[in-house]
Amino acid sequence: MQFIARAINALNEFVGRYSSYLILPLIGVVSYEVLMRYGFNAPTAWAFEMTVFIYGVHYMLALAYAHKHDGHVAIDIFESRLPKTPRTLLRIIANLVLFIPTIGLLTVWSFIYFNTAWGMSERASSSWAPLIYPYKFIMAVGFLLLLLQGLAKLIEDIRSLRSSAES
Amino acid sequence: MTPEMMAILMFTSLVALIIIGHPLAVTLAAVAMLFGLIDNGFNVPALLDLFVNNSWGIFLNYTLVAIPLFIFMAQILDRSKVSEGLFDALYITLGGLRGGLGLAVIMVSTVFAATTGIIGASVVAMGLMATPALLRRGYSRPLSSGIICSSGTLGILIPPSIMLVVYGGLTGLKETSVGNLFAAAIVPGLILSGLYLLYVAVLCGINPKLGPPIPRAERTATAGEKFMMVTKNFVPPFGLILVVMGTILAGVATPTEAAALGAVGAVVLALVSRKLSWEVITQASISTARTTAMIMALFVGGKLFSVVFLSMGGGDVVADALLGMQVSPYVVLFIMMGVVFFLGMFIDWAAILLVVVPIFTPIAMDLGFDPLWFAMLICINLQTSFLTPPFGYALFYFKGVAPPEFTMGDVYKGIVPFVLIQIIGLVLMVAFPQLITWLPDLAFGR
Numbered sequence: 001m002q003f004i005a006r007a008i009n010a011l012n013e014f015v016g017r018y019s020s021y022l023i024l025p026l027i028g029v030v031s032y033e034v035l036m037r038y039g040f041n042a043p044t045a046w047a048f049e050m051t052v053f054i055y056g057v058h059y060m061l062a063l064a065y066a067h068k069h070d071g072h073v074a075i076d077i078f079e080s081r082l083p084k085t086p087r088t089l090l091r092i093i094a095n096l097v098l099f100i101p102t103i104g105l106l107t108v109w110s111f112i113y114f115n116t117a118w119g120m121s122e123r124a125s126s127s128w129a130p131l132i133y134p135y136k137f138i139m140a141v142g143f144l145l146l147l148l149q150g151l152a153k154l155i156e157d158i159r160s161l162r163s164s165a166e167s
Numbered sequence: 168m169t170p171e172m173m174a175i176l177m178f179t180s181l182v183a184l185i186i187i188g189h190p191l192a193v194t195l196a197a198v199a200m201l202f203g204l205i206d207n208g209f210n211v212p213a214l215l216d217l218f219v220n221n222s223w224g225i226f227l228n229y230t231l232v233a234i235p236l237f238i239f240m241a242q243i244l245d246r247s248k249v250s251e252g253l254f255d256a257l258y259i260t261l262g263g264l265r266g267g268l269g270l271a272v273i274m275v276s277t278v279f280a281a282t283t284g285i286i287g288a289s290v291v292a293m294g295l296m297a298t299p300a301l302l303r304r305g306y307s308r309p310l311s312s313g314i315i316c317s318s319g320t321l322g323i324l325i326p327p328s329i330m331l332v333v334y335g336g337l338t339g340l341k342e343t344s345v346g347n348l349f350a351a352a353i354v355p356g357l358i359l360s361g362l363y364l365l366y367v368a369v370l371c372g373i374n375p376k377l378g379p380p381i382p383r384a385e386r387t388a389t390a391g392e393k394f395m396m397v398t399k400n401f402v403p404p405f406g407l408i409l410v411v412m413g414t415i416l417a418g419v420a421t422p423t424e425a426a427a428l429g430a431v432g433a434v435v436l437a438l439v440s441r442k443l444s445w446e447v448i449t450q451a452s453i454s455t456a457r458t459t460a461m462i463m464a465l466f467v468g469g470k471l472f473s474v475v476f477l478s479m480g481g482g483d484v485v486a487d488a489l490l491g492m493q494v495s496p497y498v499v500l501f502i503m504m505g506v507v508f509f510l511g512m513f514i515d516w517a518a519i520l521l522v523v524v525p526i527f528t529p530i531a532m533d534l535g536f537d538p539l540w541f542a543m544l545i546c547i548n549l550q551t552s553f554l555t556p557p558f559g560y561a562l563f564y565f566k567g568v569a570p571p572e573f574t575m576g577d578v579y580k581g582i583v584p585f586v587l588i589q590i591i592g593l594v595l596m597v598a599f600p601q602l603i604t605w606l607p608d609l610a611f612g613r
């Protein structure tokens with residue numbers, strides 16, 4: 001099981017590090033639109049949607065990375081005072097009861113949502129009218145990576161519980 | 168089950184589940200899923216369609232794009248060490264006054280409040296930078312920690328602020344657009360900063376032992392040198408803020424566009440001061456992605472929670488309870504502020520904002536309050552929530568970076584007067600709504 005956790009960690013580390021650079025094209029596109037509109041009085045048809053899409057991809061792909069580094073806010077004032085074993089046990093239960101069902105269902109349904117958009121080649125209702133499904137696909141992938149990261153944490157917690165039970 | 172029962176049960180489940188320490192965003196979504204299913208008779212496809220649709224709606228929210236842009240701007244400025252330069256300059260300029268060093272800390276924090284927009288960063292940065300100097304000069308420990316914690320949290324209020332972007336993106340109301348909120352927050356932020364300055368100056372004026380001036384022998388800089396130092400370090404960051412806020416207030420750029428210009432400006436400043444490298448950009452990008460993911464996850468979780476809570480009539484339950492009391496609107500306002508203040512002792516600002524604002528805003532509008540004014544009261548209240556024991560996050564951030572001689576007792580003792588100042592500030596805003604509405608009225612002619 002450990003190699004699964006390691007593989008997920010490596011995947012999310014990779015995706016998180018490289019997708020974080022999307023902030024640079026995001027700055028670029030918004031600045032370009034400002035320049036074209038005020039500098040040349042020639043607003044683009046695509047910058048507005050492009051901005052939104054880049055940002056969506058940016059944060060959806062970072063969700064799992066943040067979870068890997070315990071970056072999501074939690075009220076851990078009570079939990080952090082527990083001894084190690086009950087704390088690990090509590091984390092495992094919360095993961096099984098809250099995280100995996102919720103994020104699991106969101107993942108499955110966002111793939112269904114993507115599939116619908118793909119099937120009908122859905123386009124945005126704007127003059128630029130880009131295809132929507134690639135972005136819905138990324139949203140689903142973002143939830144999937146988050147789900148995988150939760151599984152990796154579950155595997156690690158179970159192992160740490162086992163090793164502390166043995167010693 | 169009656170809607171009343173369901174609403175109460177949903178809220179208590181949330182509170183009970185929060186304390187087990189699981190990420191809040193997931194807990195919010197999980198509670199939403201459980202109660203959504205109970206409410207719609209376990210129709211999984213219908214609920215999940217609703218949830219995925221809402222997640223997609225957030226994906227398409229243009230206003231929220233300002234969040235990573237402002238965070239990136241702050242990250243780059245932080246790494247180019249502009250605040251150190253300004254602190255050194257003000258330290259030398261004001262050091263000769265009683266409490267002068269404390270005043271310098273508050274002023275630097277106020278300027279950088281405008282650039283950071285997230286609080287952990289400014290309390291940690293000021294704590295690391297200023298605490299050793301304050302201790303060396305014999306400042307009392309409680310006063311030092313109170314100054315750093317309170318002025319460090321101004322970053323969440325003084326625009327451009329992430330909290331205000333989240334608020335604007337959440338309500339989608341014209342009155343509480345991000346531009347309006349930014350304009351409305353400037354005067355209250357400066358008033359709070361002014362009250363801190365006044366308090367420190369008066370306190371140390373009366374009792375110099377709490378904040379002694381620098382000995383005369385060490386005051387060697389001439390007035391001209393001081394002026395040059397302050398100007399050199401003050402103009403670049405202040406100019407950047409002026410451009411960002413100016414373009415928004417003049418109606419030239421949307422907050423998102425202004426944020427992108429601010430990010431470009433920060434990169435240029437870093438380049439000019441020779442602090443820019445690929446490593447700096449990489450580190451800033453990674454921190455930005457992490458913080459953004461955290462806020463967006465909460466936004467999704469909070470949205471799902473409030474969609475379910477409102478659709479099963481929870482909003483009406485709260486409204487009926489508050490409006491059914493047949494008391495003055497100000498009593499209801501007081502109760503709502505009390506709830507936010509109380510929640511703020513335990514829960515993070517973003518969660519409070521995302522859960523409470525969709526419920527309270529219609530009530531405030533029903534009572535005839537200006538939604539912008541109401542929004543600003545909530546935001547000042549949430550800023551205070553970082554300072555209120557037992558779980559004021561600013562206090563923990565500070566304790567984490569302060570030298571070991573600071574006890575938690577010092578920190579708690581030091582924050583009390585500043586929490587009182589916050590409450591005075593809040594009362595001022597209630598008594599004189601123009602303090603909040605004047606600038607947005609002037610800028611946007613609402």
